[in-house]
Amino acid sequence: MTTELALVAIAFFVFGLLLGSFGNVVIWRFPRGESLSSPGSRCPACDAPVRWYDNIPVVSWLLLRARCRSCGEPIATRYPAVELLSGLLWLAAGLTFGLGGQAVIAGFFFWTLLILTFIDLDTMRLPNPIVGALALLGFAGATVSQVTSVDWVPLTGGDASPLLGAVFGALLGAGISGGIAALYAGVRGRSGFGMGDVKLLGAMGFFLGPYVLLSLFIGSLFGAVVGIVTAARSENGLATKIPFGPFLALGGILAALVGPEIVRMYLALVTG
Ligand SMILES: [Zn+2]
Incomplete structure (x- = not known):
């Protein structure tokens, strides 16, 4: 694989991670009939808005040690799991179907x-x-x-x-x-x-x-x-x-x- 293709593969993975983050919003809000676009994400425990730097797929969860910055309540493993799965599925799609x-x-x-x-x-x-x-x-x-x-x-x-x-x-x-x-x-x-x-x-x-x-x-x-x-x-x-x-x-x-x-x-x- 050339460097160029490797970069495209990484882009697929990262795009999958970001879509996974939005996927968590859809999974939570759609069955509840809530808007998918606003308001921004909030902690389900204390309702504090999630800052952009605490909303980076998988990374923020690891940095926060799986706890809300405001109230310290645990953040479910499911959130980073959905993000990671989405990233891996996009990577698999990219590698199997030719990155196009x-x-x-x-x-x-x-x-x-x-x-x-x-x-x-x-x-x-x-x-x-x-x-x-x-x-x-x-x-x-x-x-x-x-x-x-x-x-x-x-x-x-x-x-x-x-x-x-x-x-x-x-x-x-x-x-x-x-x-x-x-x-x-x-x-x-x-x-x-x-x-x-x-x-x-x-x-x-x-x-x-x-x-x-x-x-x-x-x-x-x-x-x-x-x-x-x-x-x-x-x-x-x-x-x-x-x-x-x-x-x-x-x-x-x-x-x-x-x-x-x-x-x-x-x-x-x-x-x-
Ligand atoms: Zn909280």
Whole structure:
């Protein structure tokens, strides 16, 4: 890697950190219906405004030793964790998708999935406006790819027609998961798979094309393991509810980053 490219990679990481900081604002305020732009950040414990020099992603948290400068109350580890995850996801997007336009789209895809993950953990909901914005970004990216022949969206590539591949992925994601949800509701009499999850898979389909199925598979695998462990530890047993959005987000990120490689390795294994 040349020095120039290394600098661009660092820029992706830093931009991801900064977006992660804004992501914390979205995760906290959006479910509460609060404005995302004003007022500035305040300490949840003492309401003191956070100074700009105390709001530098990850660094300020370390310098403040995880405590508010005004009241000394602990600052949750989640804030720097979201910032760092966002930075690393943007770096991974940059290195995987060539530090250009496609990498920027992948970065925003991952960042939105990160935000949805934490909102789902907090509220057991995937807000329609955020999932809708994600779908719009995917559709717009596929349209630009179609018109300009740049092959950006779907991220997994290899589509004769990007727009057709993206729309097919969206229909596949929402259709299959919608079918599973209906079946599950019919058999169990209650839904374990929410409409929010169905819509999210639809939105992810624009970015992943047919690889949206791989994201559902990976998400279900991790979800099942965590679900069984959680149920075994909980008094409510199998009635324990866990949000599925975080697992779908993980599946979507992995499918985008290494989906084609996973399928290639699998096919090589199967066909010997
Ligand atoms: Zn405070």
